Amino acid sequence: MLSVQVAEDLILNAIHPPQEAETVALTTALGRVLAQPVTSPGDLPPWDNSAMDGYAVRSPDVHSCPVTLEVVEEIAAGQVPCHQLQPGEAARIFTGAMVPPGADAIAIQEETQREGDRVTLLNPPQPGFIRKQGSYCRQGEVILPAGTRIGPAEMAVLATVQALSLLVYPQPKVAIFSTGNELIPPDATLQPGQIVDSNQWALTAAVSQLGAIAIPLGIVPDQPDALRAKMEAAISQADLVLSTGGVSVGDYDYVEGLLGELGGDIQIRSVAIKPGKPLTVANFPQCLYFGIPGNPVSALVTFWRFIAPALRKRAGLAAPWGPQWVEGRSPQTLKADGKRETYLWGQLHWPQGRPEFHPASGGHNSGNLINLARTTALAVLPVGVKEIAAGEPVQILVI
Structure with missing residues (x-):
């Protein structure tokens, strides 16, 4: 198993920033990433x-x-x-x-x-x-560098300098599908032994929130021919592919073998992380493929820890692309088995301006996504650490 940091480095080295750009109108620029710097055409303020x-x-x-x-x-x-x-x-x-x-x-x-x-x-x-004239910026000064995502404040700046058309990077395309004979869509009638596919909805939402274009491709049964056809279709049309399930060591886990048959350069087979250990990552000339665990919490933790940084880099955002970390404390003792880097989900609060992590109630079971709702942060217990006592420092990943 690879360490979490080694896995992150491999993923970011395998993903490449965009090489092309396109022009969009200011009216449609919200959420896009600038491909060239924007300079001020004059002094701001233009007069005292x-x-x-x-x-x-x-x-x-x-x-x-x-x-x-x-x-x-x-x-x-x-x-x-x-x-x-x-x-x-x-x-x-x-x-x-x-x-x-x-x-x-x-x-x-x-x-x-x-x-x-x-x-x-x-x-x-x-x-x-x-x-005073020019006290905000001078004529020709860079006011928004390349790699900036355009949000509400940036829209105001661009309107102020009358930047009516902008050169931006194309939005990454992310194909998403779920694997498993037991899965059904939310509008189907649930039968004994079946599970509603939530992963596709969660990952589609997560991808869209980062400004990428999600391409949901549905559910594929655990049949090698059907899975291979879906994987080929996904690889041919996307910059990133996210499939959930089929990456462990069971008799119906075909993803890794098919990636090899399709010519993928497998970079990662498993990571010392909990939840999310059976992560498969393969590099293709035109895209990066993520075979993600099927457990709902594992799927989202994997996205937040590994895929979101890759998407930021692929979108053309300026570095750093990795997660945002803060050091805080928890009013409760946090526990892990110490064997893998463990991520506990919960909420981040800021009493008196200090970060404080409140773990989700009901325990941390990777198959139970109910208490994952309203998650805003993940507390991290490193390998070898079985307990962080209440009030002791803890690293927190901000979602």
Whole structure:
């Protein structure tokens, strides 16, 4: 068995970043990954503007207060000033409005008294109430590097710089199917000995959440010819293939043998991880194949630990691609058998800003997916560690 870290390294070395790109409109760019950096076409802000409602003034006029100035202009947001301030003058100004020539300070409205065309400043203006031209970024500066996934904040930035078309990487295509004579789809009538296939739904959702294109291919019985045909079809149309079941050492576990027959370069046969030990990974020229354990929890833990990093790299995201880790504590003692790197599922809380792991109630059985619901993190017990006492440090994988 390979260690978890060795398995992760092999997988990331086998997956390759995208080599092509495509152009999309800003309106359809959400969730896509930039294939080239975006630079600012001009300074931002493009001109000095006021951060507050108040009065634009000249510093030499207001170093000693109270002082009364003549109000010579009113400037609303969207208007261009038409007067250069002279000694003894002020301009009424509103948040976001252009600062008039000659002004270098803003007296906030709450610290002034207005009478007609005269305003009295009660206190000297404080610095920082003018947003200076170029203080956010300069013309030609990279504002979003290549490898950035476009989320709501990035959409706002792109709209601000009027980037109406963008070069992005193609979304990875992931073929997904389940194997097993006992499996039925959710809309079939359950008979004795049968199991509803949940893995395909879970993995399709997980793949879609990462911005990839899921291609669900249904259920395949434990028949070599049917399985081989499905594997060939999946390999021919996807960047990654995820099949669940058929990767252990039973009489009906055909996946590894068929991968060899199809020309796959098998990189991994088993990993010292719990749950998820019987993981098979094979490299093909056009895709990477993951033969995942059929137990529902094993399937998702395998996805979170190994497949999600591979998908991030294949999507063109900037490194690092691996899981996000935090060190926290648990109010409960965490236990394992110490033989394999063990992942316990549960929820991550942040009392007083400190990460705290709460294990799922009802135990950690890889066949019981009911208490997997609402999982937001996995606590990790390394090989050789049988117990982490309550309150002791523990590594937590954030989902």
